[in-house]
Amino acid sequence: MSWVLLGLLCVSLVFFLAWVSVGRVERSRVRRVLGDRADARARGSDRARLQYPQIDLARCLGCATCVAACPEEGVLDVLHGQAVVIHGARCVGHGRCAEECPTGAIAVALGDMDTRTDIPALKPSFETTTVPGLFLAGEVTGFALVRTALAHGMAVAREVAQRPRPDGLADEVLDLVVVGAGPAGLSCALEAHARGLRTLVLEQETLGGTVSSYPRRKLVMTHPIALPGGRSLTKRSYQKEELVEIWESIVREAGLPLRTSVHFEGARRRGDGIFEVACEGERLLARHVCLALGRRGTPRKLDVPGEELPKVAYSLLDAASYAERRILVVGGGDSAVEAALGLAEQPGTDVTISYRRAAFFRLKARNEARMNAALESGAVRGLFESEVLRIEPDAVELRTKDERAPNGSTLSLPNDDVFVLAGGIPPFQRLEDCGVSFAPEDRDAVLMDERKPSGLFGALVFALVVLTLAVGWLVARADYYAAPFADRPASSLHGVLKPSGTVGLVFGCVALALLLANLSYLLRRAPRVPFRVGSLRTWMTSHVATGLLTLVFALLHAAMDPRDTVGGHALFGLAILALTGAIGRYFYSFVPRAANGRELELEEVQAELARLASGFDRENRAFGERVRATLAEIVPDARWSASLPRRIALVARSQWRSRRALGELRRIGVEEGIPADQLESALALATRAQSASLGATHFSELRGLLGAWRYFHRWVALLICLLIAVHVAVALRYGGLLS
Numbered sequence: 108m109s110w111v112l113l114g115l116l117c118v119s120l121v122f123f124l125a126w127v128s129v130g131r132v133e134r135s136r137v138r139r140v141l142g143d144r145a146d147a148r149a150r151g152s153d154r155a156r157l158q159y160p161q162i163d164l165a166r167c168l169g170c171a172t173c174v175a176a177c178p179e180e181g182v183l184d185v186l187h188g189q190a191v192v193i194h195g196a197r198c199v200g201h202g203r204c205a206e207e208c209p210t211g212a213i214a215v216a217l218g219d220m221d222t223r224t225d226i227p228a229l230k231p232s233f234e235t236t237t238v239p240g241l242f243l244a245g246e247v248t249g250f251a252l253v254r255t256a257l258a259h260g261m262a263v264a265r266e267v268a269q270r271p272r273p274d275g276l277a278d279e280v281l282d283l284v285v286v287g288a289g290p291a292g293l294s295c296a297l298e299a300h301a302r303g304l305r306t307l308v309l310e311q312e313t314l315g316g317t318v319s320s321y322p323r324r325k326l327v328m329t330h331p332i333a334l335p336g337g338r339s340l341t342k343r344s345y346q347k348e349e350l351v352e353i354w355e356s357i358v359r360e361a362g363l364p365l366r367t368s369v370h371f372e373g374a375r376r377r378g379d380g381i382f383e384v385a386c387e388g389e390r391l392l393a394r395h396v397c398l399a400l401g402r403r404g405t406p407r408k409l410d411v412p413g414e415e416l417p418k419v420a421y422s423l424l425d426a427a428s429y430a431e432r433r434i435l436v437v438g439g440g441d442s443a444v445e446a447a448l449g450l451a452e453q454p455g456t457d458v459t460i461s462y463r464r465a466a467f468f469r470l471k472a473r474n475e476a477r478m479n480a481a482l483e484s485g486a487v488r489g490l491f492e493s494e495v496l497r498i499e500p501d502a503v504e505l506r507t508k509d510e511r512a513p514n515g516s517t518l519s520l521p522n523d524d525v526f527v528l529a530g531g532i533p534p535f536q537r538l539e540d541c542g543v544s545f546a547p548e549d550r551d552a553v554l555m556d557e558r559k560p561s562g563l564f565g566a567l568v569f570a571l572v573v574l575t576l577a578v579g580w581l582v583a584r585a586d587y588y589a590a591p592f593a594d595r596p597a598s599s600l601h602g603v604l605k606p607s608g609t610v611g612l613v614f615g616c617v618a619l620a621l622l623l624a625n626l627s628y629l630l631r632r633a634p635r636v637p638f639r640v641g642s643l644r645t646w647m648t649s650h651v652a653t654g655l656l657t658l659v660f661a662l663l664h665a666a667m668d669p670r671d672t673v674g675g676h677a678l679f680g681l682a683i684l685a686l687t688g689a690i691g692r693y694f695y696s697f698v699p700r701a702a703n704g705r706e707l708e709l710e711e712v713q714a715e716l717a718r719l720a721s722g723f724d725r726e727n728r729a730f731g732e733r734v735r736a737t738l739a740e741i742v743p744d745a746r747w748s749a750s751l752p753r754r755i756a757l758v759a760r761s762q763w764r765s766r767r768a769l770g771e772l773r774r775i776g777v778e779e780g781i782p783a784d785q786l787e788s789a790l791a792l793a794t795r796a797q798s799a800s801l802g803a804t805h806f807s808e809l810r811g812l813l814g815a816w817r818y819f820h821r822w823v824a825l826l827i828c829l830l831i832a833v834h835v836a837v838a839l840r841y842g843g844l845l846s
Contacts, residue, residue, distance in 0.1 A: 140184045143193050147181075150468035152196040158250055159195040160204050160213050167212040173204035180472030196469040200252045209647030217249050225249075227538065228549035232266045233259060236549050238376055238542040240395045242266070245291025246402040247534070253290045253350075260295030260399065267395045268302040277392070281305045284384050284393040286371045288314045292399035293354055300363050307393075308365045309386055314355060374398075374541045398538065403531035409437065413498030419525045423449065431455035432523045435503050437495055439467050443528035444474045450526075451486045459488045459520060461505060466491060490518075498525055570655040577659050581667065588667045595666075606664055606674070607838070615664035618657050622831065625653040651688075658685050673837060677830035684827050687820040733775070737768050 147153040160173070160183060167189045174183045174190065178201055181194040190213070192198075198215070205213045217226055226249045228236040233248065235241045244259035267283050285296045288310035299306045358365055372385040374396045384391040406421035408414060426449035436447040439462035451458045460478075467475060481487040493507035496517065503522045535545065581588050587600045595601050603610045628650040658681045662669075669675035769790055776786040 137186065140186045140191075140193070143181065143184065144186070144191070147194045150466060152194045152468045153192065154195050158200045158215050158217050159198040160190075160192055161216050162190050162192065163212045163214075167208075170209065172207045172209065173213055176203040176207040177201070178203060194472075197471055199471075200250055200255055202255075223547065224545045225533070225535070226545065226550075228544045228546065233263050234266070235543050237544045240376065240380065240382065241374065241541065241543070242395065242397040243399070243538075243543070244295055244397055245287070245289060245399045247398065247400050247538070249402075256289065256291035256399075257294040260291040260293065260397070261298045263397050264295045264298035264302065264304070267299060267397075268304060270395075272394070276394075279392055280381060281307055281391065281393040283307075283395045283397060284309065284374075284382070284391055285397045285399060286310075286374075286384075287399035287401065288365060288367065289399060289401055292397070293358065295397050295399060296363055296365075297357060297361055300361055306364065307391065308363065309369045309371055309384075310365065310367045311370050313367055314351065314358065314365065371400075371537075373537065376542065396541075398541065398543075400534045400537070402533050405532050405534075406527065407529045407532055409495050409527055409529070411495050411497055414527075416498055416500065418500070418523065419498060419527060421527050423526055423528075426450050426453055429453055429456060429524060433457045433521055434459070434524045434526065435495075435520060435522050436460045436526045436528060438462065438526075438528035438530070439464060440469060440528070440530060441471055441474050442530075443526075444470055444478050446526055446528055447487050448474075448477055448481060451481055458486070459490060461490045461493045461495060461507075463494055464491065493518075495525075498522075567651070567655075569652050570659075573656055574659055577663060580663070592668050592670075604666055606666055611664055611666060614660050618660035618664055619831070619835070621653045621657040621660060622828075625650055625657060626828075654685055654688055658682060672834075673830055674834040677827060677834050680823060680827040680830055684820070684823050687823055733772065737772060 144153070169185055169189045171185045171190070174185060177183050179197045179199060182192065182197045183190055183204060184193050185191070200215055202215045205211075205215050217223070227243055227247070229243060229248060230236055233242050233244055235243065242263045244263050245256035248259065250256075250259070264283070272282060282304040283296070283299050283306045285292045285299075285306065285308045288296075288308050292308060292310070293314070296306050296308045369386050372387070374382050374384045376382050380394070382393045382396045384393060384396060408421075413419075423446045426446070429450055430453040432453075432455075434450050434456060436443050436450070436458065438460075443460065443462075444467065447458050447460045450456050467478065470478070478487065482489050490505060490507050493505050495503060496506055497504040499522075501521065501523075503520045503525060505518050505520060506516055507518050508516075539545070584600060584604065587595060587598050587604055590598065595605070602608050605611050606615065628646045631646045658678075661678050661681055665674065665678055669678045773786065773790060776789075781789075
């Protein structure tokens with residue numbers, strides 16, 4: 108007994124030491140994440156310019172897979188058990204986080220849609236809401252990345268191809284005119300051309316659009332994607348020249364009608380639905396128009412004396428031609444920083460970068476790290492909080508707080524070349540002239556959480572099918588399975604159906620294989636384990652399905668009559684494990700675990716609900732108010748009891764009240780003639796807001812409930828694994844399976 112007590116003491120000390128160590132490491136990590144988030148907010152990089160990850164905290168499991176999947180450093184991290192956005196400005200829309208999330212808790216989307224006036228009003232088909240037949244594609248829609256632009260373009264072409272050409276239409280009327288020969292425009296035109304549509308592409312510069320103006324050998328990040336015409340991009344990055352060459356060969360092989368160096372002046376839809384496309388005195392006729400103009404538009408100028416000098420440029424094509432030069436780069440974005448770094452690598456260059464802010468704040472992590480290193484080494488000199496006042500043939504005058512300014516305010520910098528890389532003026536005015544609206548009220552009302560389903564429903568359906576087959580097996584052999592244990596040896600089926608029989612062992616092996624498959628999910632979700640077969644969403648679905656099926660086949664292995672043995676205890680534990688897993692997964696649909704995360708989400712949902720209600724016609728506006736009033740009534744405000752059963756009962760009661768109230772609202776909406784799409788959108792938003800309200804009101808109670816349940820589920824799982832290991836060892840040793 109003494110040795111046992113000493114052993115238990117040693118194990119306990121090791122366990123608690125490990126527990127304390129893990130806690131200290133976690134607290135240190137949390138402090139780092141909080142510091143990073145505070146730094147991002149101070150610099151303004153917490154908010155994205157365009158798209159960024161939007162996290163549904165009711166679905167997030169805190170597995171950190173999104174953090175590991177993101178190719179940009181510092182965009183996401185885990186705080187208080189759930190994913191949070193740190194540097195939203197670094198997100199460029201790869202979408203890998205959304206692809207890898209096992210529960211569909213992340214969507215890469217545009218934020219602040221109810222107030223932004225720089226995002227065009229589009230339908231899901233990318234057709235403008237104000238001008239039928241006019242489409243937008245690519246970066247002009249607010250989404251970046253080459254692969255996104257390619258997908259947009261092909262989607263537009265497919266939509267146009269579904270619209271039949273009217274009989275009797277004049278031959279000169281084209282089916283589709285595409286403006287812009289960048290990734291979006293080319294993919295749209297190639298797909299339309301492959302589908303037999305009469306198509307023409309107009310480009311004011313050269314094939315490739317914005318990509319063609321990138322510096323030489325600049326890497327363009329893509330994603331494996333199929334291109335129209337049977338070609339595909341198989342690598343994750345291409346040099347600019349490679350990408351343009353691929354497009355040129357595809358256009359040449361397809362025989363795509365393409366006009367370059369053509370200035371697009373505008374498009375107007377006539378009363379008969381035909382567009383007149385004006386370009387340099389010529390007017391083309393088309394049934395549809397796709398504007399893939401990009402978002403950069405014309406370069407932003409400084410409007411200072413001397414800017415017209417030939418030494419001033421607004422893009423950098425070949426850094427190697429600027430060796431032995433004194434260069435000033437104006438701007439603080441990725442383009443300016445990449446240009447400054449590229450120029451600094453040339454022999455004999457003297458590179459200075461001027462930025463109006465006190466520090467860079469919207470850079471990709473790798474660009475920021477490289478620039479900081481260059482500033483520290485002196486390869487690039489930085490002038491922050493500076494402004495160009497005048498450009499002269501051999502110098503540039505700047506207003507700056509730099510200590511090198513002799514009078515403390517202005518500095519004359521010897522100079523040979525100036526690169527103004529301060530962004531561009533988007534072509535919004537040209538789009539508005541074509542009838543495109545940027546007003547929030549003109550956008551289609553859409554749900555904020557258009558995320559992929561978690562896969563839970565599919566897992567349950569699959570488990571139900573297998574369970575039905577198992578019940579059929581039991582019914583077909585009810586004479587044996589329904590017989591008392593003492594009478595079974597007399598049955599002719601006992602030799603094969605008993606736990607050690609042929610069929611019984613098969614059921615046991617299947618149950619063990621399912622358990623191992625269930626546990627392999629932990630390897631797939633571990634960020635440090637190089638095991639990346641299949642999407643994590645699929646693995647999460649299989650985790651639920653295999654957990655339920657393990658219990659089913661274990662029951663069949665035990666011949667539906669588990670005994671008071673190690674195997675019987677393991678089977679009982681499996682039942683508890685499945686139950687705790689199901690209950691825990693149910694709790695996850697309510698619990699936000701990032702500080703103040705749910706309150707912010709609730710405000711966002713309520714704002715969207717208010718925007719939707721304001722879009723009803725006058726006679727339906729009252730229904731929107733009724734939805735919001737009902738929402739306020741179905742969430743209990745009183746603090747919960749510490750009793751675990753009471754907490755669970757209150758969660759279930761809230762759900763029951765929600766379903767009843769929303770069912771009544773649906774009935775009222777139908778009676779009042781509310782349009783079906785508006786009714787479904789309002790009720791869906793109300794359902795999500797109810798869940799958000801529950802989490803916001805009972806944040807601490809739900810968090811404590813789930814935390815306790817989660818650890819309970821894990822310890823039960825560990826105990827079951829130990830019992831099953833002992834059961835298998837005993838069966839092999841004493842069951843006659845080992846000789």
